[in-house]
Amino acid sequence: MIVDYAARALRDLERIAEYLGEHNPTAMHRILAAIQDSIDNLEHFPELGKPVRGAQRRLPVPRSSYLVYYRIAGEEVLILHVRDGRRKPFRP
Secondary structure, eight states, X not given: OEEEEOHHHHXXXXXXXXXXXXXXXXXXXXXXXXXXXXXXXXXXXXXXXXXXXXXXXXXXXXXXXXXXXXXXXXXXXXEEEEEETTSSOOOO
């Protein structure tokens, strides 16, 4: 499987890095690595996440409150959105 990122997901990762970098740089590296590890797992195990809406799936990032929303399309996993699960629910 090929993993690709929607523009929104890339902005999400930038915002997460910026916010954590200002408030807790140590956590920033740990959280970003955990998010990336979770996304990397999707390359080999694309159905790891739970179906949530239509073709969308949600994958929780271990040891964090972050969630990765994605869609499987043929041989591609498209990362749609990355968010803190403690915030209001994601509505596409």
